[in-house]
Amino acid sequence: MANDVDKDLAMSSGASPRVLPRSTPPPPLTTTVIEPSRGWVPLKLVELWEYREVLYFLIWRDIKVRYRQTAIGAAWAVVQPLMTMVIFSVFFGRLAKVPSDGIPYPLFALAALVPWMFFANGVSLSANSLVASGYLITKVYFPRLLAPTARVLSGLPDLGLSLLVLLGIIWWSGLLRTGGAPFILLPALTLLALVTALGVGLWLSALNVQYRDVQHAVPFAVQLWLFATPIAYPSSLLSEPWRTIYGLNPMVGVVEGFRWALLESGRPPGYPVAVSALAALVILVTGAFFFRRVERTFADVL
Amino acid sequence: MTDIAVRVDNLGKLYRIGPSRPGGQLMLREVISNLAAAPFNKLGGAARRLWTRRAAGEEPDARNPNDIWALRHVSFEIPRGQILGIIGPNGAGKSTLLKILSRITEPTEGRAEIHGRVASLLEVGTGFHPELTGRENIYLSGTFLGMRKTEIDRNLDAIIDFAGVEKFVETPVKHYSSGMYVRLAFAVAAHLEPDILIVDEVLAVGDASFQRKCLAKMEDVKQHGRTILFVSHNISAITRLCGRALLISGGAIKEDGPASLVASAYMLSSLSTTAERTWPDPATAPGNDIARLRHIRVCTDEGQTVEAVDIRRSVGIEIMYDVLRPGYLLAPWFEFFNDTGACIFVSRDMRPGWRDQAKPLGRFISTAWIPGNLLSEGTVLVGAGLFSPDPEQNHFRVREAVAFQVVDSLDGDTARGDWEGRLAGVVRPLLQWTTTAVKPDTAT
Numbered sequence: 228m229a230n231d232v233d234k235d236l237a238m239s240s241g242a243s244p245r246v247l248p249r250s251t252p253p254p255p256l257t258t259t260v261i262e263p264s265r266g267w268v269p270l271k272l273v274e275l276w277e278y279r280e281v282l283y284f285l286i287w288r289d290i291k292v293r294y295r296q297t298a299i300g301a302a303w304a305v306v307q308p309l310m311t312m313v314i315f316s317v318f319f320g321r322l323a324k325v326p327s328d329g330i331p332y333p334l335f336a337l338a339a340l341v342p343w344m345f346f347a348n349g350v351s352l353s354a355n356s357l358v359a360s361g362y363l364i365t366k367v368y369f370p371r372l373l374a375p376t377a378r379v380l381s382g383l384p385d386l387g388l389s390l391l392v393l394l395g396i397i398w399w400s401g402l403l404r405t406g407g408a409p410f411i412l413l414p415a416l417t418l419l420a421l422v423t424a425l426g427v428g429l430w431l432s433a434l435n436v437q438y439r440d441v442q443h444a445v446p447f448a449v450q451l452w453l454f455a456t457p458i459a460y461p462s463s464l465l466s467e468p469w470r471t472i473y474g475l476n477p478m479v480g481v482v483e484g485f486r487w488a489l490l491e492s493g494r495p496p497g498y499p500v501a502v503s504a505l506a507a508l509v510i511l512v513t514g515a516f517f518f519r520r521v522e523r524t525f526a527d528v529l
Numbered sequence: 530m531t532d533i534a535v536r537v538d539n540l541g542k543l544y545r546i547g548p549s550r551p552g553g554q555l556m557l558r559e560v561i562s563n564l565a566a567a568p569f570n571k572l573g574g575a576a577r578r579l580w581t582r583r584a585a586g587e588e589p590d591a592r593n594p595n596d597i598w599a600l601r602h603v604s605f606e607i608p609r610g611q612i613l614g615i616i617g618p619n620g621a622g623k624s625t626l627l628k629i630l631s632r633i634t635e636p637t638e639g640r641a642e643i644h645g646r647v648a649s650l651l652e653v654g655t656g657f658h659p660e661l662t663g664r665e666n667i668y669l670s671g672t673f674l675g676m677r678k679t680e681i682d683r684n685l686d687a688i689i690d691f692a693g694v695e696k697f698v699e700t701p702v703k704h705y706s707s708g709m710y711v712r713l714a715f716a717v718a719a720h721l722e723p724d725i726l727i728v729d730e731v732l733a734v735g736d737a738s739f740q741r742k743c744l745a746k747m748e749d750v751k752q753h754g755r756t757i758l759f760v761s762h763n764i765s766a767i768t769r770l771c772g773r774a775l776l777i778s779g780g781a782i783k784e785d786g787p788a789s790l791v792a793s794a795y796m797l798s799s800l801s802t803t804a805e806r807t808w809p810d811p812a813t814a815p816g817n818d819i820a821r822l823r824h825i826r827v828c829t830d831e832g833q834t835v836e837a838v839d840i841r842r843s844v845g846i847e848i849m850y851d852v853l854r855p856g857y858l859l860a861p862w863f864e865f866f867n868d869t870g871a872c873i874f875v876s877r878d879m880r881p882g883w884r885d886q887a888k889p890l891g892r893f894i895s896t897a898w899i900p901g902n903l904l905s906e907g908t909v910l911v912g913a914g915l916f917s918p919d920p921e922q923n924h925f926r927v928r929e930a931v932a933f934q935v936v937d938s939l940d941g942d943t944a945r946g947d948w949e950g951r952l953a954g955v956v957r958p959l960l961q962w963t964t965t966a967v968k969p970d971t972a973t
Contacts, residue, residue: 256724261632261641284672292660366651367673368632523635526628527544 268519274370281369285377289352290384304385305392308340315340319459328461328492334397338489339458339482341393345386346420346478347449349379353428354445357436361529371522372515375428379421386417393489402490409488412496416484419500419507423477426510433518436525456482461493474499477507533644534725534756535607535630540639542600542625599625600780603639607758609724612751614771614788615760616795622780623760627651627729630758645724645756648675652729654714659703663694663713666702670717684720692716719746725756744770764792764870793868804836804933811851816925819857820915823892824849827911827933830898837934840906840943840957844933847896848913850925856887859924860916861895866929868908873955877916902943902959904935905952 275282294300312333319325320332327335353375357364360374390413397403435441453459456478465473473479480503484496600622607613615623628634630641631649656673657666667688671681681688689698692712694705702710728747747770750757761767767774767788774791776784784791805826808814814821826834828845838844846863862877876897911933914926937957941947944959 256645259632259643259647261629261636261643263636263638280672280678284669288658288661288665288669291665292658295660363656363673365633367649367655369673526634 264523266520267516268522270372270515270519271370275372278369278373282373282377282380285373286381289377289381293381301385301388304344304388308337308344308389309392311340311344312337315459325460326464328463328486330402330490330492331400334400334402334490335461335486335492336458337393337396338486339456341386341389342416342420342481342485343453343456343458343478344389345382345417346424346481347453348385349382349421349424350427350431350449351445352378352382353424354431354435355442356428357432357525358439358442358529365526365529371525372429372518375432376425379425379428382424383417383421397489404489404491409491412484412488416481416488419477419484419504420481422504422511423481423507426507426512426514429514429518430510433514433521436528437521452476452478458482463493471499471502474502475506477503477510479503532609533606534609534611535644535758536642537606537630538604538640538642540600540603540626540629540636540641541598542622542629542634543596543637544599545596598780600629600636603777603780603782605775605782605785607756609645609756610754611773612757612759612771614767614774614791615758615777616762616764616767616774616792617777617783621778623777624651624729626777627727627758627760631727643725646675647725647727648718648721648723649727650674650718650729651727653711657702657710657714660701662701663689663698663705666713667717670714671720674718674721675723676721680722688713688716688720691719715743715746723755725758726750727758729760730762762870764795764868768792768869804931805834806930814851814925815927816850816915819854819917820850820852820859820924822848822850822913822915822925822927825911825913825927825930827931828896835933837936839901840904840935840937840945841901843901844899844904844935845896846899846911846913846931847894849892849894850915851892852888852890855889857917858885858919859888860918861897862914862916863897864912864914864928865899865904866910866912867905867955868910871955873904873909903956905954905957906935906937906945909933909935 294303297303299306315336316333320327320336325332356374356378357371364371364374394403431441431445455473455476462470462473462479462483480496480500483493484500486492487495603622603626615626617623625634627649628651629636630643631647631651633649633651654666654670656670658669661669664685667685668678668681671688672678676684689695692709692715694709694713697705697709702713705713744766747757747759751770757770759767759771771788773786774784774788775782776791776795784794805824807824808822811821811823814823816822825846825848827836827838828847829835829838830843830845848861850861852859860878862875864875865873867873878895878897909932910929911931912926912928913930915924916922917924937943937945944957945952
């Protein structure tokens with residue numbers, strides 16, 4: 228039975244181990260250097276590419292687990308914006324009579340809510356990503372930047388689904404804009420929302436490891452941000468120069484762009500979107516550098 | 530250059546310890562309220578603190594007594610294909626060293642170079658998620674451990690087979706028994722093909738047959754010429770698998786050499802015990818306000834304290850303890866370990882009269898007698914404790930309290946007889962053997 232156990236016990240002479248010949252010549256070895264890092268740490272984007280399979284599996288795991296645990300599964304991606312649209316339509320659209328740039332209020336709100344949910348969920352999920360993956364970070368190495376990134380990216384399928392439903396509703400209402408040109412905007416706007424969510428997520432997740440009350444402030448901050456974005460109301464309510472300063476909020480550009488591309492309402496994206504994009508990039512780049520700088524403390528604090 | 534797999538040079542890791550905050554974690558609101566209280570100084574200080582991460586767990590000051598070096602001035606090289614064992618007491622810095630080499634935490638000073646692909650097994654079931662199925666977890670865990678998806682695809686059937694979970698591979702892992710969980714986790718790890726493997730005590734989990742399987746697999750890995758860094762408390766595994774070992778204690782390398790020599794040095798050093806120990810001060814004696822251990826010794830059947838005992842003679846372990854509060858059921862017990870760290874046996878005073886009665890106040894001496902011709906030769910380490918069944922607790926427990934040597938003088942009447950060679954076995958009973966001759970033509 229346990230031949231392997233008996234091998235060097237009892238009355239045997241110890242045989243020296245054989246080294247089996249390799250069937251193929253060994254590939255050149257990679258060298259890793261481990262040293263204390265000082266000051267600013269480079270982003271090492273190449274390493275992120277090398278670990279792309281880890282990113283894929285993190286996203287895959289998040290999506291699978293999220294839907295396995297829910298009763299209605301993927302439908303949640305659609306129910307969230309729809310239910311919010313209903314509430315907004317009743318209270319803001321009908322009762323408070325908030326203007327909606329000439330289109331029916333529900334569509335006005337929904338077209339904004341779909342990209343908003345992607346952003347809001349991305350921020351909330353990624354803010355907590357490091358703490359939630361603490362059990363993994365203390366046991367195995369992978370570029371920690373992938374944890375919040377995976378959380379934000381895992382919202383893309385949800386966005387796709389709710390966008391399909393949105394398109395369906397708009398088309399059925401007859402207000403769908405003809406001609407395909409503006410639709411090219413949608414991927415670009417999604418990218419802007421993604422960049423913003425990721426940038427904010429990197430800042431928050433890194434801060435949350437050190438200061439655990441950050442994750443409690445996030446839902447509140449996201450709510451405030453919702454009202455600072457023209458989702459329930461049009462930005463035409465604001466006068467200049469406030470309207471341009473308002474554009475510093477990158478989600479303003481995203482939301483207005485979605486509305487314009489799908490429903491031809493509001494003004495076409497222009498100067499304010501450029502401001503939005505710049506703001507988003509700044510948040511992302513500063514977030515990434517801050518993250519890398521504090522990254523070395525994660526395994527010790529988690 | 531490339532025949533050194535791992536080169537470690539003056540590695541050090543400093544940790545901040547100290548009074549933990551009531552909430553456990555630093556709170557942003559505290560930092561903000563500090564800011565509000567004294568804006569200008571604190572703004573500079575808080576900003577600088579966050580910037581240089583002088584918060585909990587980072588950038589500690591070496592002059593601060595709250596900061597300790599978990600590792601310091603550690604240097605060594607591992608040639609390719611070597612199996613290096615690392616042993617040492619708890620808290621010596623072994624796991625910290627592995628974490629640094631696995632890139633999970635950063636060193637405070639020094640440098641390490643690793644030539645080749647590394648896989649680290651620091652726990653069982655890295656990356657497993659309870660909601661996912663066995664198959665899904667194989668992919669997840671394999672990826673985290675460093676396998677490419679194509680590698681996992683190729684090895685999937687072999688992994689499932691090794692773990693023996695074919696029937697359950699589509700069931701969520703939360704429904705697995707702990708044995709299945711461990712087998713699956715190890716099956717994934719067993720199919721890693723890194724250049725350098727770092728293993729931390731994962732053999733401590735699982736039952737005996739599983740541990741045998743793990744050891745066998747590690748022997749197999751040894752045959753393939755991989756470099757392995759192996760931390761364990763299981764000294765016999767270390768001496769079996771490793772050619773060389775490091776003894777790490779107090780954050781520094783104390784011994785570096787052939788595994789069997791380093792293992793003996795370790796066992797001997799922790800034998801700061803002799804055959805007798807006394808605790809003169811009741812306040813610091815092991816125990817609690819119910820009972821305290823005052824004295825323990827190894828004695829012969831004539832009552833003499835001895836350090837070496839003839840294998841044929843019985844040995845007594847005697848403890849003296851004070852019962853400070855009456856009314857408890859108390860059972861003294863001993864544990865016996867040999868010099869490879871294996872447990873020989875344990876013994877608790879289970880006699881009916883003694884175990885059913887609550888003990889009164891007073892001082893007691895309990896002695897356990899080990900019959901002659903039972904123990905094997907070598908060093909025996911004895912631990913002692915005092916147990917209460919309800920609620921289950923040990924009032925005191927001292928590991929390796931005393932030690933003694935068992936010696937066979939080769940007079941011919943022991944289990945060894947006059948054989949001078951090596952004899953295996955954790956115990957050495959002198960058994961009764963009978964042999965009868967049988968008529969030749971019935972032997973078919």
